[in-house]
Amino acid sequence: MRVVIITESYLPEVNGVANSVARIAGHLTARGHAVLVIAPRPVSLVDSADPHPVVRLRSIPMPGYSTVRLALPTRRLGRILAAFRPDVVHLASPFVLGAWGAKAAAELGLPIVAIYQTDVPGYARAYRLGLTEVVSWKVIQRLHARATMTLAPSTSTAAQLVEHGVPRVGMWGRGVDTALFHPGRRDDELRRSLAPNDEVLVGYVGRLAREKQVELLEDAAKLPGVQLVVVGDGPMRGAVQRRLGNARFLGPRRGAELARLYASLDVFVHTGPYETFCQTVQEAMASGVPVVAPAVGGPVDLVKPGQTGILVPPGDAAAFARAIAELAADERMRKEYGVAAFDAVASRTWSALGDELIGHYRAAVGAA
Known part of the structure; x- marks a missing residue:
């Protein structure tokens, strides 16, 4: 197939959306x-070894989080899609760029698979972006109504989407590199270097941002006998x-x-309450x-209590x-718990999840 992935974030940015898009593009x-x-x-574009072409669109910083970029609206999207002639358009965590992508794809009659990954209403609340949760959900419902199907990463997120009027909701999780x-x-x-007194080592990995x-x-x-380590920046x-x-901050x-x-x-x-999946877990x-x-x-x-x-x-x-x-x-x-945790995710490889997504693409093409 020929697949266009329109994403709100991509490498070299470090976040769940950018990582999953890179994994899926590589798998395809x-x-x-x-x-x-x-x-x-x-902010700064460096040479990459992507095995596929990447088109970069002009962007501005997100208010309150300058390293996150928001693409500027452009009619160029329609020309790019028409020139590439995709069989399916994949919208990764669509909201700003994804909304324009959905419009352009719909105008060309292309099947659309929308991947819901970011809790935009939650982020709007955390960052006080001027968007109320009601308005955010209206934007999400209108955008995803254009999609042939919307895939949610978890059961609670799928239920939220259905509750707020998003049609044709399915499930697609995320893979994990079980070799790494x-x-x-x-x-x-x-x-020993992190806990020289044999403390219990407790760690957080992720962005150091307001919503986390x-x-x-x-x-x-x-806590006595506990050493907390924090991996990440923001x-x-x-x-x-x-x-x-x-705590020890390792960057x-x-x-x-x-x-x-x-x-x-x-x-x-992990402390963040706005995780639609939570890859670090x-x-x-x-x-x-x-x-x-x-x-x-x-x-x-992901986590089974007890x-x-x-x-x-x-x-x-x-708590x-x-x-x-x-x-x-x-x-x-x-x-x-650690042994059971490993057993629970051992089969969730990116290869397996990538093939599952290809199945969703084919279903979307068939439906269209």
Whole structure:
């Protein structure tokens, strides 16, 4: 097939949307399909080794988060689509650029597969963008109504979409690199450098941004016998560092270095309440690490309480601290949960999920 992927974010940006688009584009190319990616131009564009063409459109910074770029509206999209002649158009987390892409694709009579990935109403609330949740949902409903199908990453997100009038909703999760993220990456020397007194090592991996609410770990950072490590960067880093005085901030990590950090943890914690899937939870589970996460959104599908981790009420700092303390006090529980976590995601490879998505493409083409 010939596939155009129109995405709100792409490499070199580091986030779930950019990562999943890169994975899927690579998988499609490896399977012999022709792929074109259309994305906003980042702050600084460096040469990449993409095996497929990438068209960059002019962009502006998102208010309150300057490293996130929003593509400017352009009629050029229609000309690009007409020239490439795609069989299907994939909209990755559509909202701004995706809305223009949906319009252009619909005008050309092209089947559209829309991947809902970002909780825009939640972000609008967190960043006070001037969009109310009601208005955000109206925009989402109108945009996704153009799609041949909309794929949600979790059951709770699918239910939200249906509740707000989005038609033709299906399910498609996310893959995980089980060769990279694996319990065998555990590094005792790294652990000793981070927890020299043999503390229980608890880690957060992700952006340090307002919507992630990492400051909720303030109580957990003070637990005796616990060393909190924070991996990532973002506009809230300074504020979070001031709140989590006892934590170790390691900055962004990628590849094998990130995989060693995951596998060397005793507990993984994620605090953000706006996750439609939460890929870092899945990466931690693939690394054989039990998880503490909020009982909302994507983590509800991923984490099985009493088996692979603990779910807590979103926004409750004391509940996060209690859950971490419970796991820190019981090594046997941590090991059992870690083994079960690995088993739960071992089959969710990007290859398997990529082939599943190709099936959705074919269904969309057939429906159109």
